[in-house]
Amino acid sequence: MDLQQTDVLVIGAGSVGSMALWQLSKRDGVDVVGIEQYGRVHAHGSYAGESRVFRTAVHEGGTYVPMIRRSRELWRELERESGRAIYSEVGALSIAPEGFPDFETALGTVRDFDLEHRLLDTAELRAEFPQHRVHDGDVGLLDAHGGGLRPEVAVMSALDLAEANGARLFFNTAVIDVEERANGVVVRTTQGSWLARTVIVASGSWSTRLSPDLHRLLRLQVLGLTWFMPRRPELFAPDRFPVFLRDAGAVHFFGAPSFDGYAFKACTNPEWPVFRDVSEVPRAHTREELIRIGQRAAELFVDVNPEPVRESVHHCAYTPDRLPVVDTSASGRVVTVTGLSGHGFKFSPRLGEWASALATGATPDEAGVDPRFALPAHLERLAVTGAYTGGGH
Ligand SMILES: Cc1cc2nc3c(=O)[nH]c(=O)nc-3n(C[C@H](O)[C@H](O)[C@H](O)COP(=O)(O)OP(=O)(O)OC[C@H]3O[C@@H](n4cnc5c(N)ncnc54)[C@H](O)[C@@H]3O)c2cc1C
Structure with a gap:
């Protein structure tokens, strides 16, 4: 040989x-x-899939915060060396009912590591982020050094x-x-x-x-992405709409601002099983899944057309x-x-x-x-x- x-x-x-x-x-x-x-x-x-959430307010802060801090330096270095825009520090906004466990953990991390953040009550959320349909009792955590990466x-x-x-x-x-x-x-x-x-x-x-x-x-987990058209896309531009994580009841949504000027990313995942090999992973959402995701998006965002204009299904290896x-x-x-x-x-x-x-x-x-x-x-x-x-x- x-x-x-x-x-x-x-x-x-x-x-x-x-x-x-x-x-x-x-x-x-x-x-x-x-x-x-x-x-x-x-x-x-x-x-x-266009964007990835970058946030410092993560679970298990002790493990991840040092890795994330070093990565942030390296993302900036990559931008400098390549001359390309890779990381938009638009903030990362978590919205959840007061006391929601994941929200409390993220809050614990920003406090423990003294990470720059703001806490917003329901009225502040409604006034500052009118794109979100904020429910009574929802609170917000704005992670100042969060944002969107362009993978x-x-x-x-x-x-x-x-x-x-x-x-x-x-x-x-x-x-x-x-x-x-x-x-x-x-x-x-x-x-x-x-x-x-x-x-x-x-x-x-x-x-x-x-x-x-x-x-x-x-194990391979399936993760789907969907993009929706708001009637007022200017409200979803990166300078006005941080990347977000939303928890409402059992529904978890995440997404990013509009990088293409007409649609923003808002995703929630159906109950997919785990897989052992890439060849087994579904390649697209079913029509029923898209209808359900669209209905939920319309419940959580103001003036959004419930039909996704883009969708894709991906996989990732999980421990x-x-x-x-x-x-x-x-x-x-x-x-x-x-x-x-x-x-x-x-x-x-x-x-x-x-x-x-x-x-x-x-x-x-x-x-x-x-x-x-x-x-x-x-x-x-x-x-x-x-x-x-x-x-x-
Ligand atoms: C839909 C989705 C949303 C996500 N959202 C976030 C997020 O918001 N924030 C975040 O931080 N992370 C997020 N993640 C997780 C993150 O994107 C992945 O964990 C990460 O990209 C995995 O990187 P990797 O290098 O392990 O795999 P990959 O980036 O997939 O790289 C593996 C590469 O190896 C190549 N390869 C495989 N086998 C061979 C072979 N035999 N010979 C040659 N080449 C081979 C593949 O073609 C591929 O290019 C998300 C993941 C998904 C799927």
């Missing part, structure tokens, strides 16, 4: 892979290769920069298998084989295909407790980052930075990776809880 050689090979040029490639390409003397099964930025990965632009920018720095990227090339050997890692692809010193596996929802062992931990997997194999040669669990786009630059450090010799401890992200730690927790939670953002 004829083997091409490289120092670090990244499998998957999506959210984490593109950020790892960007970081690796800045290291002197490291030869870097990226392999992606689809083209450069595509509609099939977990990052597709396709982010991935494109990181890949372009990596390539400009010398990384070699191969698209429409699928990795078939990965084999650790004494002298390196052999990666077989649909376009030939490679021998790499180290490999980063950043293959998202497809991770179980390359590492069937991950079936023990990962039971939604902590990501950042794992290094026993030989130190294969680094796996997956299980971003419906909320990981916001901190993908930090994960890419960790992957880059681990693949170039740092130990998890030296890189500052939370030990709970290692695969054995995940499996130990799974043995105790055995439960999966859904959700996103």
